Amino acid sequence: DGGITQSPKYLFRKEGQNVTLSCEQNLNHDAMYWYRQDPGQGLRLIYYSQIVNDFQKGDIAEGYSVSREKKESFPLTVTSAQKNPTAFYLCASARQGKTVNSPLHFGNGTRLTVT
């Protein structure tokens, strides 16, 4: 079955350490996205990529970095510069299209706790 895999489901890190969250999709989608979810805040966009080797900053990119070397993979690194990294992180993908009707398909998320 096609889908998006995020790993691990739970991640614990000490403050000051960088950590990389994995996101892999086998849907053959061109676009991939990272969102952060905090209680009462909804989903906020961190980074997105519409094609391989290209990505754009979202609303809250500070303290995060990404790469898109392969179509299937879009890892997110939470750096020590991110002031408040504890959150639920959701990865999504969407097929290529010129119309607005393409929904995002989401992974099951990674819950990151930094102490």
Add this chain to the structure above:
Amino acid sequence: AQKITQTQPGMFVQEKEAVTLDCTYDTSDQSYGLFWYKQPSSGEMIFLIYQGSYDEQNATEGRYSLNFQKARKSANLVISASQLGDSAMYFCAMRSGRGSGNTPLVFGKGTRLSVIA
């Protein structure tokens, strides 16, 4: 700029009753799409229903329907015959602009629905 507003942080509904979750949006584009997602306590985001700005009829998907009022810029989700499994967070989202096929969605803050037996 695009913006989604969901004014109901939480809602309660009796099992088998219908419930409406509110969503208003703001965009200057004529071409846009509106989406609703369900997020159970497990965390995954489940796509429920889509409405395009040029669609003349309200979208329906099983027990879900979208009450689209373009002049009011509202896209309320109606869930009929509520079930206990409908208890979840519900998010309204939007993408706007011609040729914006795979640009990100902008999300509202969500409404937590609790279905009571």
